[in-house]
Amino acid sequence: MPPTDAQFENLRLELRRGSLVLAVLAQLRTEQYGYTLRKTLAEHGMSIDEGTLYPLLRRLETQGLLVSEWREEDKRSKRFYRLSPDGKLTLKQLLAEWKSIDSSLNGIVKG
Amino acid sequence: MELLDRYLSAVGANLPKPQRDDILRELAENIRAQIEDKEAELGRALTESEQEAVLRQHGNPLIVAGRYRHDDRSLALGRQIIGPALFPFYIKVLWLNWGIAAIVAALIILVLSQIGVPIRFGPAFALILWTLLANTIVITLIFVGVEKYCARFPDRWDVRQPRDAVFSRLIDYGEANGTPRVSRAESVTYFIASALFLVWLRAIAHSAFWTFGATVGAFRIEPIWRHVYVPFLLLIFASMIQPIVNFVRPDWTRFRSIVRTALGIVGLAILYIILQAGDILAVRSPNPTAADLHVAQTVNVWFSAYMTVFAVACVIVFSFSARRLIRDLLLRYDRLGSFK
Numbered sequence: 001m002p003p004t005d006a007q008f009e010n011l012r013l014e015l016r017r018g019s020l021v022l023a024v025l026a027q028l029r030t031e032q033y034g035y036t037l038r039k040t041l042a043e044h045g046m047s048i049d050e051g052t053l054y055p056l057l058r059r060l061e062t063q064g065l066l067v068s069e070w071r072e073e074d075k076r077s078k079r080f081y082r083l084s085p086d087g088k089l090t091l092k093q094l095l096a097e098w099k100s101i102d103s104s105l106n107g108i109v110k111g
Numbered sequence: 112m113e114l115l116d117r118y119l120s121a122v123g124a125n126l127p128k129p130q131r132d133d134i135l136r137e138l139a140e141n142i143r144a145q146i147e148d149k150e151a152e153l154g155r156a157l158t159e160s161e162q163e164a165v166l167r168q169h170g171n172p173l174i175v176a177g178r179y180r181h182d183d184r185s186l187a188l189g190r191q192i193i194g195p196a197l198f199p200f201y202i203k204v205l206w207l208n209w210g211i212a213a214i215v216a217a218l219i220i221l222v223l224s225q226i227g228v229p230i231r232f233g234p235a236f237a238l239i240l241w242t243l244l245a246n247t248i249v250i251t252l253i254f255v256g257v258e259k260y261c262a263r264f265p266d267r268w269d270v271r272q273p274r275d276a277v278f279s280r281l282i283d284y285g286e287a288n289g290t291p292r293v294s295r296a297e298s299v300t301y302f303i304a305s306a307l308f309l310v311w312l313r314a315i316a317h318s319a320f321w322t323f324g325a326t327v328g329a330f331r332i333e334p335i336w337r338h339v340y341v342p343f344l345l346l347i348f349a350s351m352i353q354p355i356v357n358f359v360r361p362d363w364t365r366f367r368s369i370v371r372t373a374l375g376i377v378g379l380a381i382l383y384i385i386l387q388a389g390d391i392l393a394v395r396s397p398n399p400t401a402a403d404l405h406v407a408q409t410v411n412v413w414f415s416a417y418m419t420v421f422a423v424a425c426v427i428v429f430s431f432s433a434r435r436l437i438r439d440l441l442l443r444y445d446r447l448g449s450f451k
Contacts, residue, residue: 034137035144050145051170054138055178058130076144079137 020048022098024056025091028066031082033073057081065090114159115142118166125176125200134179142169173200174261192255194262201254208246216242292361298354305351309344329403330410331395335388339381346381350374368436375429382422386415 023046027037034054041048048056060066065087068079083091123135146165150157157165169175177196193201216239353370357363385391390411394403 033144034141035148038141039148049170050141050168051175051178054141055175058134058179076140077136078140078144 016046019098020046020052021056021060022091022094024048024053024060025065025083025087025094028081028083028087029091031080033078033080037081060087114162114166115139115146118142118169118172121172122176125173126179130179138169142166171261173197193251193258197254197258197261201250204254205247205250208250209243212242212246213239293357293364293367295358295361298358298361302351302354302358305347305354309347309351313344329395329399330392330407333388333391333393335385336391339385342377342381346374346377365436365439368432368439371428371432372436375425375432378425379422379429382418382425386418386422 023041023044024037027040027044032040034050034057037057038048038050038053041053057066057068061068061081065084066081067084067087068081070077070079072078119135119139122138123131126134142165146157146162149161149165174196177199180199350370353367353374357367360366390407391414392407392410394407396403399407
């Protein structure tokens with residue numbers, strides 16, 4: 001029985017969920033605030049809901065992977081996020097893991 | 112920005128207090144930036160419906176607030192039945208409910224011990240445990256329903272009334288597009304309350320233990336109770352039909368008013384008969400002990416007080432229903448008049 005659209009959507013979301021953290025960490029090698037980060041991710045084909053991204057940034061900060069500060073830009077106060085030293089290390093490890101998964105999967109898919 | 116303020120206030124209501132202001136400030140800035148971006152793109156200010164679309168995109172305030180709670184716990188029985196977004200609220204409601212149930216149970220035990228009813232630890236503990244279990248099951252089922260609803264219809268929440276986020280559509284508050292409606296929450300609550308009362312009344316018929324506990328052997332219920340029992344049963348049964356009908360047809364507001372007014376009159380008549388009859392409990396033994404007499408007297412006083420409170424509640428419900436009915440009829444009369 002072929003999967004329904006809803007089943008496929010669930011599988012697709014599950015597949016993307018893990019890689020979203022990696023994308024956010026990678027993007028925050030340069031400092032950004034929530035809205036521009038979301039836009040940049042979307043431009044790179046990694047769309048993420050606001051309702052998911054903003055709480056995720058807080059969680060990553062609580063975990064010590066990001067640091068943030070309120071700063072003024074265009075006469076508006078915004079909260080800017082960037083990678084912390086721990087975040088840089090985690091990103092490096094996750095990227096290595098990602099490459100390993102990618103190469104394994106390629107091997108499996110190609111048979 | 113009134114819509115944005117309402118949205119932020121709805122999210123804030125469910126955020127943890129220590130981080131609330133900071134989170135709302137950031138969320139507000141991000142949403143404003145998004146709105147300004149769109150305005151720059153369109154070269155004009157966003158209309159209200161466009162602003163609504165932006166807020167809807169951010170998601171249901173309850174779910175968004177739940178994501179900020181950093182609580183990944185969920186309830187799973189085989190598969191997840193209450194997800195991480197709703198789980199913190201589920202726990203909050205559960206604790207609140209357990210707290211209230213514990214206070215009520217403690218008060219009941221205190222009152223019973225004051226009137227001389229011997230309290231044994233085993234049955235008292237079992238009663239409390241059973242109450243907590245029953246409450247937990249009901250609350251869990253409600254949250255499972257909300258979870259399923261949110262998963263199925265993530266976009267169904269009212270941007271204009273975001274505080275009611277999940278529940279407004281689910282339970283259908285009193286008004287829709289200006290048309291008065293009977294809230295489904297009210298119908299469900301009324302039905303459950305009546306059903307529980309009916310079960311309790313039926314239980315009394317089979318065993319007076321459910322009313323007077325372990326001391327029942329020494330007492331008997333006065334005949335007046337047998338006389339009013341069937342009418343009382345029919346009254347409660349009839350009162351369960353109205354919420355069923357209004358759950359299906361929330362727009363039948365006049366039906367509710369008519370049924371409740373009629374039931375109010377009948378209910379008050381029955382309560383009048385009960386209160387006129389006086390005592391409900393008598394001592395069985397021809398040579399009662401002072402302790403038994405004290406218990407019977409206290410129960411009768413409490414029962415009279417309870418029935419009086421019940422009568423007052425009936426009068427209030429009756430007057431509201433009657434007032435609503437008269438208002439409806441006058442409105443209808445006015446409308447008919449205006450057609451002439």
